[in-house]
Amino acid sequence: MPDRYCVGPSMAVDWGEEQPPRLSWCLVQRIFGYFLPYWRRGLIAFACIGAAAALGLAPALVTKGLIDYLAHPTGALGPLVLLVTAGVIASLLGGLIGVLQSYITTWVSEGIMFDLREQLFDRLLGQSMGFFTHSRSGDLLSRMDNDVGGIEDVVSDTVFGLVTNVLVAATTLVLMFALSWQLTLAALLLLPIFLVPSRYVGQATYRARKRTQEKLSEMAAYMQEVLGISGILLVKAFTKERAERLRFQGINHDLRRLQIRQAMIGRWFGMFTNVFATLGPALLLLFGGYLVISGRTTVGTVVSVVTILAGRLAWSAGALGSTHVNITGSLALFQRIFQYLDLPADVAEQPDAHELPAAQGAVSFADVSFAYPGASRSALDGVSLSVEPGRLVALVGPTGAGKTTITYLLARFYDPGAGSVRIDGTDLRHVTLESLSRQIGMVFQDSFLFHASVRDNLLYARPEASEEEMKAACRAAYIHDFIESLPEGYETVVGERGHRLSGGEKQRMAIARVIVKDPRIVILDEATSSLDTVSEQLVQAALRPLFASRTSFVIAHRLSTVLAADRILVIDRGRLVEAGTHDELVDQGGLYKTLYERQFKPERSPTVGLVTA
Structure with a gap:
């Protein structure tokens, strides 16, 4: 490695960031420390999630009741009206609770983002001139905008999403076993066909998103440099428009390639998901038909379990299966932010620092x-x-x-x-x-x-x-x-x-x-x-x-x-x-x-x- 030579602040060179900290329980505790000021709203959000999970079972019960009643009607319209009314009320309540939950989770996520922006901006202002001479302003803006902005997904998808998926899966399994333990066991046996591919595709999607995010950060830093007043003056002074177009085209080409790859990973996964989404219910319907013919269950039970509850279980279980990917991505996002929050201030006030009185000027x-x-x-x-x-x-x-x-x-x-x-x-x-x-x-x-x-x-x-x-x-x-x-x-x-x-x-x-x-x-x-x-x-x-x-x-x-x-x-x-x-x-x-x-x-x-x- 060549000797480093740097005398003046304008000659400072960026030698690269330090190695990112390893994932640890201390890191997890630190992250959840940002949630503590909002714990009351968090409890309300969890209550909303629980209520929504319970109300989400109503369509299955209403469907079972309607089919079973129509299979053996008594001639009275009252039971039908009661079932339909119950389904509408449950849907309305679930929608209202969902709106409240969305408001609370958004409030919490925006509050955490507000706190992080304040801390990050304050930390950056406290850095010495040496820090800014070796940092690209585009990278700093990316941390402030993209990384902190990603916290909203962390709160909604990772934290509250995890609780939502656990409650939905648990309540769905309880109802499924109550309706038909045979169909429930069959659904659990078929579940890995859906979950195993989603796990690997989720990891591939995370890696693709990470590379895309890095390329977006590179493009932002480049555009900040070149399209700023000083940068564009230099470009025009040296007639470098053609060279900068080629340079931008290279970055843009890489970004297009990464975004296409990311989109295609999701598309292939969607295709296989649709295949499994068709195959799984078909096998369950076949087995359910056997149970109905043999007199072990009713048509309403089979339709409710196969068409509503099994899909609900697969969705929540699939989301839980990719939770580790979301958690890893969330921790990596907080790591990037903490790297700047943990930067020591080269010029810091001493705890016992006092005011400098009106100076004479010596x-x-x-x-x-x-x-x-x-x-x-x-x-x-x-x-x-x-x-x-x-x-x-x-x-x-x-x-x-x-x-x-x-x-x-x-x-x-x-x-x-x-x-x-x-x-x-x-x-x-x-x-x-x-x-x-x-x-x-x-x-x-x-x-x-x-x-x-x-x-x-x-x-x-x-x-x-x-x-x-x-x-x-x-x-x-x-x-x-x-x-x-x-x-x-x-x-x-x-x-x-x-x-x-x-x-x-x-x-x-x-x-x-x-x-x-x-x-x-x-x-x-x-x-x-x-x-x-x-x-x-x-x-x-x-x-x-x-x-x-x-x-x-x-x-x-x-x-x-x-x-x-x-x-x-x-x-x-x-x-x-x-x-x-x-x-x-x-x-x-x-x-x-x-x-x-x-x-x-x-x-x-x-x-x-x-x-x-």
Whole structure:
């Protein structure tokens, strides 16, 4: 196996899921733990099942009574009316009880699905950035949608279905023995002809469904990637429509093949079932005819047992025969969900964590080392730094040096492997995540906006902000006039990931969003190199109020930011190699001077204003 090399979060590789847990009694207990909050409704459902099973015997009794009466009529119509009325009432009651049972079972299944979705979403939100860099969003959506959605079948088919089948089989057998023990024994002898094939076909059906489900999950993940805004832009930029069509056709072809196989397994099983459904009653009728001729039973008994009760018994026994398949599938479904629910949170609040008070903005790293999971070397190695409140710090260094990792540790997207990160002398591991988040505002290189209105995107940082505060932030970020010029102003929907806006407009929106939040510490990953001169000037102007009186860390790509910084930190191979002002570092003649000569010096232009804190 080749060595793993992973330094930055964007380089994380998915090495595959862990082996699924083995089936155990603990797993079964855990699953039934989700049913406990609904035990009262469950008892009502079981009572409905019992009543429905008893009422389901009425057609057989009514049929027997009618045939036997008509075979030896007394001339009175009353018994016929009574029998027919009893059959209608039993059918009506059975239907009403079935509706109630369906409502209760649906309520229970939807409640369990609600609980699982809440837990799963909460667990996913609590995962570190490393989890999302090696997980496909389509797979996560499949767990949330398909797997949790399958719980409804687990509740109705496996749990309540098992009880239904047991009660139906038991009540049917009791009545059959009461009517004719000879026909009942004959039916039991013929039952394996129906059950044995269904067992093997059930297993084959389960395997086919499992493979189909996996292929559906693969297709969902693929479509999520390719048909997203970023994915489709990449496809069109490289003219890969033909290649993606072929790739989709391959997945679609496999899915079609699997679904046809699944359908044909069911069709073949249906054909054999029909054959056995004809053969079994025919043999029973032959035997029943012998019993009638020999005077051991009546015609009504034979018709009721053979045409109604035997079919009812075969149906319930067949369902019980495939119960192990349903149970195995249900446990496998819960296993897939539990794999995510059991994921440990890499960044978790300590039980005694306290609120971080209003920060002054002093930041310090004390001998911090950190390595991403699966990396062959550390992303940071023994980094120590101290920044006074209100200072603008520029992080400079080659690609992959560890600049982004420093900002991720400060925001506590990860915890350091060694050392500590502190704000105002408080170790971040000792404060609540929410109180820390209130003190930090981030502007990412890729400014993400939701498919929502301008107002909703701005107030995402602080929903309680007033209209005046929101518009003041937009004026400070030089984006208010642009927003007012939009067709619906602040109610204009910006599109998925904000793709209705230009790069500069999205950045100024992101800057305004952080100003609305009003944090004490600002983290900015510059992306101004992709903007035109006018947009760059507007973004640079928007940064002035953002940095004012705040401790600011900027992953600098522009000369204006570097020159305006109170302090420049030069990172190389995970180490802090130089620190100082621009002039001091140039005079030292080290790595910064080399980067300045290669990257920054050619950018000098009188048209670009400098950022000043």
